[in-house]
Every structure is written in C-alpha cells, then in structure tokens.
Amino acid sequence: MYIKTKGLVLRENVYKESSRILTVLTSTEGKITLSARGAKRKNSKLAASAQLLAYSDMTIFCERGRYILTEARSIELFEGLRDDVERLSLGAYFGELLETLSDEDMPNPEVLSLGLNALYALSGGERDPELVKAAFELRLMCLSGYEPYVERCSRCGGENPQEPVFDLVGGVLTCKGCYTPGSGKPVLLSPGTLEAMRYIISTDVKRLYSFKLGESSKKQLSEVCQEYLKTQLGTGFKTLDFYESLIKFKG
Numbered sequence: 001m002y003i004k005t006k007g008l009v010l011r012e013n014v015y016k017e018s019s020r021i022l023t024v025l026t027s028t029e030g031k032i033t034l035s036a037r038g039a040k041r042k043n044s045k046l047a048a049s050a051q052l053l054a055y056s057d058m059t060i061f062c063e064r065g066r067y068i069l070t071e072a073r074s075i076e077l078f079e080g081l082r083d084d085v086e087r088l089s090l091g092a093y094f095g096e097l098l099e100t101l102s103d104e105d106m107p108n109p110e111v112l113s114l115g116l117n118a119l120y121a122l123s124g125g126e127r128d129p130e131l132v133k134a135a136f137e138l139r140l141m142c143l144s145g146y147e148p149y150v151e152r153c154s155r156c157g158g159e160n161p162q163e164p165v166f167d168l169v170g171g172v173l174t175c176k177g178c179y180t181p182g183s184g185k186p187v188l189l190s191p192g193t194l195e196a197m198r199y200i201i202s203t204d205v206k207r208l209y210s211f212k213l214g215e216s217s218k219k220q221l222s223e224v225c226q227e228y229l230k231t232q233l234g235t236g237f238k239t240l241d242f243y244e245s246l247i248k249f250k251g
C-alpha cells in the first residue's frame with residue numbers, strides 16, 4: 001500500500017553506507033520510522049528530503065508495519081539553519097522534543113504545525129533563538145498535556161501575586177506567602193517572566209514569537225521553560241546538552 005503524506009525529518013540514522021533510517025513526523029500517520037534506501041548516493045532523488053529537519057511531500061510504501069520512502073519532493077529545507085551550527089543544533093533539539101512528545105501512528109497536526117513554525121522562526125534569523133526556544137518548549141508542553149496553571153495564585157486565588165512563585169514540580173503559581181515548602185521546586189518569578197509565560201500559553205500560535213523581554217527576564221524565562229520541561233518529563237536531552245555546550249563555548 002502506498003501513502004501520500006507530508007513529513008518533517010526529526011532524526012536521521014546511518015543505515016548501510018548510503019542509506020538512512022529516518023524518524024519522521026507526518027501529517028497523517030503521526031510519528032513513523034522509515035527507511036530511505038540509497039538516500040546518500042550521488043544523484044539520489046531522496047537526498048534533500050532525507051536530511052535532518054527537511055519538510056517534504058512524501059510517497060511511502062507500507063507493508064506489514066514497515067515504511068519505505070519511495071518518492072519525496074522537498075517543501076521547506078530551512079536553509080537558514082544549515083550554515084549556522086548554533087541554530088542547527090537548536091533545531092535538532094526541537095526535533096528530539098517533537099520525537100519525545102509525539103505518538104506513533106497517531107496524527108497530531110497541532111504539534112507538527114507548532115514544530116514547523118518554530119523552525120521557520122529559527123531559520124528566518126530575525127527572532128532571538130533563546131526566546132524561540134523558550135516559547136516552543138512551553139507551548140509544546142501545553143499541547144502535550146502539561147499546561148502549567150499561572151492565571152492566579154492556586155491557594156488564595158489572587159490574580160496578581162506581588163511575589164509570584166512558580167513550582168516546577170506542581171506546575172502551579174502561588175503568592176510567596178501562600179507557598180508551603182515541601183517537595184516542590186519553587187522559582188520566584190519576575191513580573192516580566194510571568195507575563196511572558198501567560199502570553200506564550202494563551203496567544204495565537206502565529207504570534208507566538210512576537211514578544212520582547214528585558215535581558216534578566218529573558219534569562220529567567222529561558223531557565224524556567226527549560227527546567228519545567230525537564231522536571232515534568234523527568235529526562236534530559238542529548239541535543240540540548242550539545243546546544244548548551246556550544247553556547248557556553250561562545251561564552
């Protein structure tokens with residue numbers, strides 16, 4: 001049986017010298033693993049579409065649960081990422097997150113579209129990569145059933161806590177006075193960070209990356225979104241470690 005779909009390559013693994021095994025997020029089949037035979041051969045028609053983070057129209061042959069890429073025509077290759085190791089490594093992290101939070105054989109068009117928007121924002125070069133990263137992480141968590149509650153204090157119901165505390169474990173906001181120490185991981189948020197989190201959670205996806213923040217709030221937002229994701233998912237990410245080592249090196 002042949003399937004026609006659109007797919008974004010989240011990961012590529014070498015398989016025999018000239019072939020690739022690809023993890024692809026498709027619009028109709030969810031996340032699938034497919035083989036792209038001879039994709040690295042000279043003149044292969046699959047070469048462009050078999051790259052990490054390529055988005056393409058794909059024709060896939062499917063038999064007994066195995067998928068083979070037979071034809072592909074690239075729609076968007078995110079060229080802006082390919083000559084910038086920092087942006088490319090951040091894109092690879094987005095790919096790993098999408099892989100972690102997507103289900104096999106279950107389409108989730110919202111997650112695919114969020115991923116594509118993030119890659120466009122990163123590849124375009126006009127958006128601050130740190131903000132794109134934070135907004136993508138937090139919004140992806142919302143779509144995956146981990147939406148934090150930051151509308152008001154979860155104890156007293158106050159809408160604008162003077163000293164807002166966000167608990168990375170419980171995923172809820174409280175006033176500093178309402179917070180009871182326990183097994184949580186509290187962070188005292190700046191007003192700018194709280195406002196940015198509320199914006200990211202509730203705005204239209206098309207405007208997700210259209211906000212600005214002062215340096216200190218930007219740094220905090222970046223830490224909070226990343227730590228919230230890692231705390232909730234209980235795992236780290238190899239691609240994130242690599243990206244962080246690049247940033248550190250840049251200093």
Ligand SMILES: [Zn+2]
Pocket residue numbers: 153154155156157158161174175177178
């Ligand atoms: Zn309170």
